Amino acid sequence: MQTRYSYNDLHVFMLVAREGSFTKAATKLGVAQSGVSRTVRELEAHLGLQLLTRTTRKLSLTQAGEQLYRTTNESFQTLENGLSMLAHYRDTPSGTVRINASQHAIEKVLLPKLAIFNERYPDIKLELISESRFVDIISDQFDAGIRLGDDVGEGMIALRITSDMEMVVVATPEHFRRYGFPETPNDLHAHPCIAYQLEDGSIYQWEFWLNDKQIQHKPKAQWVFSDSYMEVAAARKGLGLAYVPKELVVEDLDNGHLIQVLKPYGHNLEGLFLYYPHRNVSPALRVVVDTLKN
Secondary structure, X not given: OOXXXXXXXXXXXXXXXXXXXXXXXXXXXXXXXXXHHHHHHHHHHHHOOOOEEEOOOOEEEOHHHHHHHHHHHHHHHHHHHHXXXXXXXXXXXXXXXXXXXXXXXXXXXXXXXXXXXXXXXXXXXXXXXXXXXXXXXXOOOOOEEEEEOOOOOOOEEEEEOOOOEEEEEEEOHHHHHHHOOOOOHHHHHHOOEEEEEOOOOOEOOEEEEEOOEEEEEOOOEEEEEOOHHHHHHHHHOOOOEEEEEHHHOHHHHHHOOOEEEOHHHOEEEOOEEEEEEOOOOOHHHHHHHHHHHO
């Protein structure tokens, strides 16, 4: 059976050889000189080789000792370099951070806030993967995810990264010339609408407020999407009314390509939250978290 040697014993021998003295090696290790001498003797006994030639005045290496010293010195130097690299990873954020988010969250939040990483953290690689569905970020190997509201799974940390999101009903001027302007949410039944399909296949119901009471409208639509950007694109083509985050259509409203209606009944959704597992967070993810919460 192959004999396995203690790395501690090899390290003790390496220091004795390097220092040329049991006493100096013991001082560096903070142990008794007798313990160092015993360790080297036991190592020689295990190897069946004499490693050191000892006299009252001098300590020198045998040929076998020279070979072992070169081997241990190179090996421990490689190990020390590797440990130093780990310290670099700890102290200097680096590596890959994978985030699952909607296109909306990536364009309006992640890209603007994380653009500074290009200069500030060049060793961090950011993978921003766009999906409308909610995924299991652990099983799908994401470091974090973005979703509306703080309703996240057990064992997750949720951090708000945006204020509440204003929702608006918009359509083209041509749409209103044809169908008129809705005065109340009840008037929406007379208008073709563009719908948003949730992950479970159901249609998202538009939410409004009237006299502190929430009312909902389930659009009956010819056009159904699972992405807010596609809803906006469909509205621009005059395919119907769309219920979308206002920040996606600010320019359209300013230039008159789209018109907002039902303003007195407006509703705000809870803002976007970053969520990630409640466990040791890598330095790279930590700086992402700190950047997004500022």
